[in-house]
Amino acid sequence: MLEPNNRYISWLKPGTVLLTLIIFTIPECLSLRLTNMTAPLIQDPRENMNLFCEFDMGGEDLYAVKWYKDDHEFFRYSPAGQQQLLQFQVLGVHVDVSRTKCSMTSCNLVLNDLSRTFSSGAYRCEVSTEAPTFRLASQTHNITVAVIPRNNPTIEGMKDRYVVGDYLEGSCTSGLGDPKPIISWYLNNKPVEKNFIRELTQRPTPYYQKDGEVKLESTTVQLRLPLDKKIIGNKTITYLELACLQSSDMTAAAASLFRNTTKIIALTEEPLINNQKLYGFFGASSRIQNSSLLMFIVMLCFIY
Known part of the structure; x- marks a missing residue:
């Protein structure tokens, strides 16, 4: 059986090991x-x-x-x-x-x-x-x-109230960019199907530089979505959120996203609106309405 080398063991003291590590590490640090x-x-x-x-x-x-x-x-x-x-x-x-x-x-x-x-x-x-x-x-x-639009897209043409049977109509326009920005519509955070949107033609804006020109373009996408009970359900009044998302056709790491939203009220039917002119003649709601009817009768008697 081999006897342990005491001289070798004494050399491997903790302080010696640490010093050895420092000696080998110094070149890397420097x-x-x-x-x-x-x-x-x-x-x-x-x-x-x-x-x-x-x-x-x-x-x-x-x-x-x-x-x-x-x-x-x-x-x-x-x-x-x-x-x-x-x-x-x-x-x-x-x-x-x-x-x-x-x-x-x-x-x-x-x-x-x-x-x-x-x-x-x-x-x-x-x-x-x-x-x-x-x-x-x-x-x-x-x-x-690349040129990334710095502002949110613009939503135009939307009303604040719609009734079942109406069309949700409006347009969304991006800022100027290169590559051409991409516009997507979302209803209550769900993408709108492509058959309800249409991209409108835009003329590019040239920007000249040393190695050629950059054609800055904007994108306008029109929305025409029929409002039916599948969207609002059985509720009399439903609040909807339409969102327009602007993105860039680049890698995910370099993508830039901007959005604009608008909130609308959807009704199952148009509420009744009192026609004050007709009601003024045939209704009995106030002294003013009664006085108007009396003057009308007096004038007819005076004429005939």
Whole structure:
């Protein structure tokens, strides 16, 4: 049977183990780390786009900060190079060098003249150290360039009261956007069937920019839904909620939803309304009505 090695056991004291872990961990703590990258999820092409990258060199020297779009390099910051700022031609990417600021710990890019078609994509910030380690650290963000309507859709033409047999008629119009906004109607939180709605034609509004034009479009959808007892049931008075939902034809992560609602009263039948003119002649409800009838008789006697 083997005897335990007392010298080996004494070496594995708790303090020694902790010191060993610290020794092996120090290089990792001091190595290059990309601590933060910020980029918009959805970017309006009519505005400038800001890309920000922050890093911790861990005691090493910065070689370069490189920016890529879809794996194509379009900008480089090299503090020790003959030319610190370099640009490379990539379709849809235009760096405003006068407003771009890079340092030994961060790099903030400003892009302008964006295009919905060519500026969308995966943007990557890559930081590298000098020799002899040549370490790399990077982060990537996907950016969708699009114009999202900023306001709720507009509902027009709806009345506040309907009777069974009437048609719920009205229209809903979205704000301007690119891609073209989508309009959906809901009655009491349930989607209205497509055969009761109709999209009206709208002319796009062009917005010109460096890489072409953006066609901003709005969507108008008309509603014509018959009000029957299936909707209101057996109640004499029912309160209904019609909602118009405005969405964008993009990924779920980038979708933007706005809504507008209107509340209406649905009746099983039109309530009786007193006709004051007829009732004034043939009813007996007030002294004024009786006086009007008496004057009418006197005038007839005077004529004849």
